[in-house]
Amino acid sequence: MNAAQSWIVVADDAAATGLVEVARTLGTEVVAVVAGRRAVAEAVAGVVDRVLWLGEPGTAPVEAFAPDVARLVAEAAPRAVVGATTPGGRALLGAVGAALRSPVLAGVERVELAGDDVVVTRSVLGGISQHRTAVAGGPAVLAVDAGAAVAVSDTAAAVEEVAATPLPAQVVEVRPTTVAGVDLGAARVVVGVGRGLKAREDVALISGLAGALGGEVACSRPLAEGVDWLPKDRYIGISGQRVSPELYVAVGISGQLQHMVGVREAKVIVAVNSDKAAPVFAQCDYGIVGDLYQVVPALTAALGGTA
Structure with a gap:
């Protein structure tokens, strides 16, 4: 395990800066792997140390890049992998968890280090209870709410394009939904x-x-x-x-x-x-x-x- 790094997994539908705040609490270098448009990769470059971008998705859905994301993370074996609790984020984290043979811990509210262990406080049973879980001996795969904001650095990391082989899937139609009720x-x-x-x-x-x-x-x-x-x-x-x-x-x-x-x-x-x-x-x-x-x-x- 590379204890000097934490990775964030970023999809088009994720507010990436909120993930960085969690990764930074572990005191590590933060690497972002981005499955989405270049604009997303460039946006996150100001808040992380390194950006790996899988190329323009075209009509491919985020899920099509799950094997590539899982491969990159598995090769790096970071201390922790953080993703958003969005549809795209969950799909990518599921593939990462399978590749690392690590459970995906959802509902994460707090992350801290205790020696070499990543200790996670998370909400369960719809918020009725909280569990404190220590992840030892391998990367912690964490699904968090991505709503927080992080200060952007004046010096952005370079966006490194990585060769990807997305699964043969594409979005054939997008139908906007009409929300009948109140938000x-x-x-x-x-x-x-x-x-x-x-x-x-x-x-x-x-x-x-x-x-x-x-x-x-x-x-x-x-x-x-x-x-x-x-x-x-x-x-x-x-x-x-x-x-x-x-x-x-x-x-x-x-x-x-x-x-x-x-x-x-x-x-x-x-x-x-x-x-x-x-x-x-x-x-x-x-x-x-x-x-x-x-x-x-x-x-x-x-x-x-x-x-």
Whole structure:
């Protein structure tokens, strides 16, 4: 194993600079292997020490370069290989893991060194639990969220083109999808409602509060998949959407883990519930114990909205 190097695997759909931050924590030289357009390779050149580029993909999908990426990484045997949790990133990391006979550790939130071991803290079971895993005796293959940013160096690494033999596959058609629902992930304010609501028509109360706050309406799973009072794309939880708003208001939501996992990145959580023993009060920043049918209209009116 080459303990002096960590590699990042970059596909067209990955924000490469976020991967560099993880690789840098290991105190090694960072090498990027890029399966994508030259523009991607040039963009990452400012944040790594070396760039290996597999050439213009043309109509070949990222997955077609998986054997080439796996071969290069296996030959180098770096301390760690870091890729993004995107479709392209997962495809490339799977091939790398197979070539190195190493498991791919997903949901990585923290990476550190303990002697010669790479120690990884990762989120499992939809965020309900965290596991701390030590990888010894071989490269650690890590799938991480690539959203972080890294300072760009004034001196960019040279882009080295490497001969590649992609698999005989090509993209024959691209069909854009139409998103019918709302992107809760982009909302600065989200008001979520749960089983404390008594009737479908009462969703209007929640909409009024959300409107007064300039936010979006969301719900717990029972309201979307049980009684169908709200569309499924508004359901927040382990198997639903995950949000990170500036403000999340939980109305009539008990605060079970399955739901709260979806809002754990919220900056501020406010809870409204008539049950003072509801678990949500142990997980919020501000709590109001009271009947939502009295509290919500009062809040809406105080904000200048219409209940």
